[in-house]
Amino acid sequence: MSGFTYQLMFLLLLVSVSLSPVRCLGNEASSEERTLAMIKPDGVSGNYTDEIKRIIVEASFNIVKEMLTQLDKDTASAFYDEHSSRSFFPDLVTYMTSGPVLVMVLEKRNAVSDWRGLIGPTDAQRAKISHPHSIRALCGKNSQKNCVHGSDSTSSAEREIKFFFKDVVSGLVSSPLSLLQLLRLSSIQVLSVITTDQPNPIVMPGDITSQQHDEL
Numbered sequence: 001m002s003g004f005t006y007q008l009m010f011l012l013l014l015v016s017v018s019l020s021p022v023r024c025l026g027n028e029a030s031s032e033e034r035t036l037a038m039i040k041p042d043g044v045s046g047n048y049t050d051e052i053k054r055i056i057v058e059a060s061f062n063i064v065k066e067m068l069t070q071l072d073k074d075t076a077s078a079f080y081d082e083h084s085s086r087s088f089f090p091d092l093v094t095y096m097t098s099g100p101v102l103v104m105v106l107e108k109r110n111a112v113s114d115w116r117g118l119i120g121p122t123d124a125q126r127a128k129i130s131h132p133h134s135i136r137a138l139c140g141k142n143s144q145k146n147c148v149h150g151s152d153s154t155s156s157a158e159r160e161i162k163f164f165f166k167d168v169v170s171g172l173v174s175s176p177l178s179l180l181q182l183l184r185l186s187s188i189q190v191l192s193v194i195t196t197d198q199p200n201p202i203v204m205p206g207d208i209t210s211q212q213h214d215e216l
């Protein structure tokens with residue numbers, strides 16, 4: 001073999017050795033999960049925002065991002081696209097566009113299932129009986145006006161977080177980020193991950209509408 005081949009093999013060995021401990025570290029630290037939470041129009045207008053955020057923080061969730069926004073018809077329809085053929089869809093869109101919503105990215109270990117547990121069953125009437133301490137028992141009215149939303153799986157969480165926050169990395173994240181993960185991310189995403197503990201400025205409904213069209 002030529003000298004060049006040896007040099008190349010040595011270089012490859014060096015790279016694999018230097019990356020392997022990072023890979024282990026990255027896997028070990030990948031315990032945090034993210035989910036999308038939303039306080040729906042009746043929750044916001046019913047003055048439940050502070051109470052719900054207090055419950056969220058008490059349950060050890062980290063609120064990574066938040067945005068107060070007014071959904072328009074197109075945005076609400078796109079968000080609930082999987083239900084578009086259902087009979088309740090027009091009502092759902094009307095309800096979701098009836099006032100501002102507070103959208104949040106929540107982070108903790110098992111964020112998706114823990115948040116679903118905290119909000120309780122979809123039907124708020126049932127929640128009041130079977131899960132009296134759940135958020136939907138606190139502020140929901142029925143199975144549609146049920147006060148809060150939570151992603152139903154990690155893949156939904158990924159889609160829904162991207163839907164509202166294009167710059168946030170969803171799903172499993174590790175902190176600190178491993179070198180490999182840093183390499184996989186674009187520089188813009190890395191910047192947003194590094195700055196995630198600074199809360200997003202809350203955007204008032206009037207301000208967001210035009211901006212929202214561009215983002216979605």
Ligand SMILES: *[C@@H]1O[C@H](CO)[C@@H](O)[C@H](O)[C@H]1NC(C)=O
Nearest residue numbers: 046047048049050051052054
């Ligand atoms: C809104 O809720 C907070 C507690 O979460 C309470 O202190 C405040 O008085 C309420 N405001 C109104 C107008 O009901």
